[in-house]
Amino acid sequence: MPHLESQPESQLLTEDGPFSLVEETVLGHKFLQFRNRKKSxxxxxxxxxxxxxxxxxxxxxxxxxxxxxxxxxxxxxxxxxxxxxxxxxxxxxxxxxxxxxxxxxxxxxxxxxxxxxxxxxxxxxxxxxxxxxxxxxxxxxxxxxxxxxxxxxxxxxxxxxxxxxxxxxxxxxxxxxxxxxxxxxxxxxxxxxxxxxxxxxxxxSHRGELGFVQTNQFNVARGMEAAGLSLESRQPAKILGVAPFFHMSGLAGHILFSYAMGDTVVLLRGRFSAEKALHLIERERVTTWTLLGGMGPMVLECDALDQFDCSSLRSITFGGAPISEFVLKGLRERFPNAQCTPSIGYGSTETVSVPVGFGGQDFIDNPGATGRVNILHELQIRDTEGRECPPGKNGQIWVRSPFSMLEYWDNTAATQEVFDDRRWLATGDVGRIESGLLWVNSRARDMILRSAENIYPVEIENRLDAHPDVIESAVIAIEHPIHGQVPGACVVLRDAEVFDPKRLTDTLARWVGDGLAPFKVPEHWYFATTPLPRNASGKVLKQEIERCTQSATSGDFIVLSQ
Known part of the structure; x- marks a missing residue:
């Protein structure tokens, strides 16, 4: 079957339109590009x-x-x-x-x-x-x-x-x-x-960062076109800036895209707090806010919510983690002037731009999906042999666009592992295509998403395994009402006779915190003396560990199935 690619119908894309397309060679390969674009x-x-x-x-x-x-x-x-x-x-x-x-x-x-x-x-x-x-x-x-x-x-x-x-x-x-x-x-x-x-x-590259900006400009223009409006008629927004600049969401979203649109970014410094955000919304008459991760629940639980005038808010969107219908309903009730639009995007630092995404009613009608392929992007699902999978079958997600990263700096081997000879990029994630939508298999993704911060378990496992009291460890995602997910650690102890859950959890938490950022410190701890369950190839069976911890309390000594 042909790969899945975006084929939007829009007057914006006509030869005389502001987003007309042209095929050009990028890094030795042919790609569609916007004809009228910034070059740096x-x-x-x-x-x-x-x-x-x-x-x-x-x-x-x-x-x-x-x-x-x-x-x-x-x-x-x-x-x-x-x-x-x-x-x-x-x-x-x-x-x-x-x-x-x-x-x-x-x-x-x-x-x-x-x-x-x-x-x-x-x-x-x-x-x-x-x-x-x-x-x-x-x-x-x-x-x-x-x-x-x-x-x-x-x-x-x-x-x-x-x-x-x-x-x-x-x-x-x-x-x-x-x-x-x-x-x-x-x-x-x-x-x-x-x-x-x-x-x-x-x-x-400059092309990659500008690709993020330009494809999002097209999406805004297409939305306005559907409402019978032009991009030129758009009123500048006042945006609450909560995404860190060292992430693509903050760098390309706040610094670059807002600049291209002529918007104003109101920075929220330091750790997020609902009261601090509400104060800025009132003081600066903020119109647009993208709530990341657990910000939605934190705002709804804020005792001071009714003390602030947030009537200026016209648009609330979401990113970084799925949003529950309960939270969405609560935000609509508390911010009646704002159009609360659930949305989601799929991408990575390596893809640079966002290859897949959707929002609004389309998102509501397809809960659990990740979206449709964005303009100038292509997507394939491939099996372990590199063959394209039919609709409905899970496989590795590959994306292609002129905006993907140039390379992993000073790591030729890793770069060659993720690009094929046509600059298709292997994301490392598993998913499937159904009815033109991408569905990402989150269980196949060994990553924890804590309030829009990516946590890779192996980082924490490497740190834990270096402790003298630990033989081996496995880190899993634990659902959390505010942060979405937090890390939980299953630790195989060297000496169970000195087991003291309070002392050991404090010791290991400090050990992890001394070597890694605070948000990576596990919040749930489980202990064992038998080896971690593994399959025939030696891979740790994390689903089995999750099953063993379901009825346990943090600090418990658990029996791991072999």
Missing amino acids: LRELLLSGLSFGDREYMVDGDVRITYEEHYALVCGYSRMLSQQFGIGSGDRVAIFAENRVEWCIAFWSVTALGAVAVAMNGWWTEAEFDHAWRLSQPKLLLGDRKRLDRLRDLKLDTHVIDWEESPLWDVPSAKTLPDVEIDEDDPAVILFTSGTTGRSKAVLI
């Missing part, structure tokens, strides 16, 4: 000047317009170039919370043709060190809180602490340094964990 993030940056004195970002008491932002980027990029020699291909790491400086630094780096290395702000020193050694940046930019975590690391490079050297002290300018940038030049490195449990550096 630098071009996108320049286009934002048309929004003039409209506010681009609000960060506490700091408010910057599109014009002010451009002038700051021009000045900071010149400083990076002149004082630190940053130029095409150089890597500059950013290790900070969501703040205006993060955004300005990102645009400044990519406008020079350099590569912004987005370090995960949750990382411990050890996790940062691995990513640093892997990507070898020429310069590190960050905030005091995160840089303080690195006190014991000897970084052989310049470090700019924004508390010591405020970005605002750098004189603004009117023009950018003169640099030529190709569509397929690298722009960003984001990090993802794989089956080894160590972060891999995903190298993403």
Whole structure:
């Protein structure tokens, strides 16, 4: 059967339409592209000047317009170039919370043709060190809180602490340094964990990041076309920015897509709290909010919900985890002015853009599905022999688009494992196609999704197995009313006679927390002395472990079936 691909019908795609298509060669392969498109993030940056004195970002008491932002980027990029020699291909790491400086630094780096290395702000020193050694940046930019975590690391490079050297002290300018940038030049490195449990550096091009922006612009335009409206008639939104910039959702969603649409992003700094979010919605008259992970339940359980005026909200969407009908109903009741639109998308750091997604009534009518293939993307389900599967049969999900990552940085073998000779990308996930919809088999996906944060169990297992009291371990997903899922650990002990559940859980939790980010620390613990159940090939049977823990309480000693 032919592969599944998007074939939207729209006047937007006609030869004279704003989203007309053309076939071009990308990295040696033919792909459909939008004919009229930006060719670099630098071009996108320049286009934002048309929004003039409209506010681009609000960060506490700091408010910057599109014009002010451009002038700051021009000045900071010149400083990076002149004082630190940053130029095409150089890597500059950013290790900070969501703040205006993060955004300005990102645009400044990519406008020079350099590569912004987005370090995960949750990382411990050890996790940062691995990513640093892997990507070898020429310069590190960050905030005091995160840089303080690195006190014991000897970084052989310049470090700019924004508390010591405020970005605002750098004189603004009117023009950018003169640099030529190709569509397929690298722009960003984001990090993802794989089956080894160590972060891999995903190298993403300007074409890839702009592909995320442009395909989403098309989806917005198509939705407006269906309502008899044009994209030009769209009113700018005020968006509550809650997604971290070191994730694709925050980087491409808040920093890039909002910029392309002329929207205003209101940043919520630090850990999410419902009361803090509601305060910002009231103060800034926020119109649009995407609730990630467990934010929906947290908002509904907030005692202060009725104290805030949230009548400005016009659109509430969801991402990062499925949304229950109970939560959806509750949000519709509490925010009557907002159109609460359940939606879901399927993609990864490696796919860069979102190959599959849908929302609204289509999503409601097909609970459990992941969506339809987006424009300029193709999708196949393949069996273990590489043959395409018929509808309804599970297999590995492969996607193809001109926007996929360039490669895993400094890891040729891993890159070759996920790309075939036509640049089809193996996602590593298992799913099936039914009635034009993709259904992802979540049980086949050895990943835990905690409030939109991806947790790969093998990372935690490697850490636990290094403890002297542990023979081996397996980490599984435990359902959670707020976070969706949290990690639970089944630990095979070396000496059951000294078993003290309270002492041991505290000890192991501290052990994991000393080596990994806090959200990766298991919240449920189960203990055993018999080996983990495995199949004939030696793979741990996690479904059997889940079955054995169903009737147990955290801290229990359980008997594992063999």
